[in-house]
Amino acid sequence: MAEVPRPTEKQAALPPQAIVMQMVMGAWLSQTISAVTRLNIPDLLKAYGPQTALRLIQDHDVGARPEFLERALRACASVGIFSEDAEGRFGPTAFSEVLTSSSAVSVKKLTEIFGGTWWKVWAGLPDALRTGMPQAKAQLGMEYWDYCKANPKEMEDFGEAMKSNSHLSIRGVLEHCDLSGVKKVADIGGGFGHLAIALLRRYRDLRGIVLELPDLIPIARKHLGDENPEVVSRIEFVGGDMFGEMPAADVYLMKHIIHDWDDARCIRLLSNCRAGLVGNGRVICIDAVLPPMGDTSGTPAKLLDIDMMVFIPGKERTRKQWEELYDAAGLKITSITSLHDNFGTSIVEGRKT
Numbered sequence: 001m002a003e004v005p006r007p008t009e010k011q012a013a014l015p016p017q018a019i020v021m022q023m024v025m026g027a028w029l030s031q032t033i034s035a036v037t038r039l040n041i042p043d044l045l046k047a048y049g050p051q052t053a054l055r056l057i058q059d060h061d062v063g064a065r066p067e068f069l070e071r072a073l074r075a076c077a078s079v080g081i082f083s084e085d086a087e088g089r090f091g092p093t094a095f096s097e098v099l100t101s102s103s104a105v106s107v108k109k110l111t112e113i114f115g116g117t118w119w120k121v122w123a124g125l126p127d128a129l130r131t132g133m134p135q136a137k138a139q140l141g142m143e144y145w146d147y148c149k150a151n152p153k154e155m156e157d158f159g160e161a162m163k164s165n166s167h168l169s170i171r172g173v174l175e176h177c178d179l180s181g182v183k184k185v186a187d188i189g190g191g192f193g194h195l196a197i198a199l200l201r202r203y204r205d206l207r208g209i210v211l212e213l214p215d216l217i218p219i220a221r222k223h224l225g226d227e228n229p230e231v232v233s234r235i236e237f238v239g240g241d242m243f244g245e246m247p248a249a250d251v252y253l254m255k256h257i258i259h260d261w262d263d264a265r266c267i268r269l270l271s272n273c274r275a276g277l278v279g280n281g282r283v284i285c286i287d288a289v290l291p292p293m294g295d296t297s298g299t300p301a302k303l304l305d306i307d308m309m310v311f312i313p314g315k316e317r318t319r320k321q322w323e324e325l326y327d328a329a330g331l332k333i334t335s336i337t338s339l340h341d342n343f344g345t346s347i348v349e350g351r352k353t
């Protein structure tokens, strides 16, 4: 596998206007990477080794024009997604590896969805800034979760994207959250159940509930694939509304849920969890915690914050804002642990006050 190129001194010495234009052209780069990923180029190069654009099309039925595909692959190779040689052959790299379906830490689905429906909705950003309103309805004709319900393929792709984005944060939860002795964990809006399953694999006496939109449940079950039947026997998928009554549990998990909603809905969610808590249980949210004002770090979480602004009435929050939410729901944050994942996620753990 070819080495991933690092910025040269010449690139590092670029004038500000050239650096800013590179940032702005990041949107084009994102689209190009997404389009070639949708054509399965990373998978094909992994399976068959370096190929020209023409060979990819002739031998593997890639639906593209040779010259156009070559131009797209060259743009990707310029940032290390593929290698490129003088004969016009493109090969796999460590970056293209994570865009393959077989990678253990694959971001293929997420990359594809960024360049698809999400790209459409992002076109509404200027209107979101002007009106303070998310733009899914304006761009897709309905709110995002309704759009998913009306388009099962989108719902499945979104679920897969969430799952594929979760490898590092799940590893972080396994490392930092001790669930020894816990009887029941409820993953609220748990998608395909990937977090719950990881925990049930680790803790043999633990039982799990995944509360999800009813339409997602059959898709989630399908994606269980060849998961260990013993683990599956300890998980229950419940179709319902997270703003209704919560199933009772010792530990509630909400991964990338709180950032989807406005403060009033978040307080309701956290209060519902509090009401369902058995004994001195815990409410664990896995989401971004933004640095305080004046700290310019945390670009991935700050961009995810814009994604929330554009799509849904949600947002990323600072530690202080998290504390206010927990406090309003009768909970107290006991620890915040930052993880090194794709979006700068943290584990926010709390108990009843």
Ligand SMILES: C[S@@+](CC[C@H](N)C(=O)[O-])C[C@H]1O[C@@H](n2cnc3c(N)ncnc32)[C@H](O)[C@@H]1O
Pocket: 145, 162, 163, 166, 188, 189, 190, 191, 192, 211, 212, 213, 216, 240, 241, 242, 243, 254, 255, 256, 257, 260
């Ligand atoms: C951002 S995704 C997070 C999925 C998963 N927790 C993860 O991090 O991979 C939000 C999830 O909330 C679910 N959801 C949205 N509204 C819901 C509702 N009213 N009741 C239950 N689940 C809901 C969606 O189907 C989606 O799977």
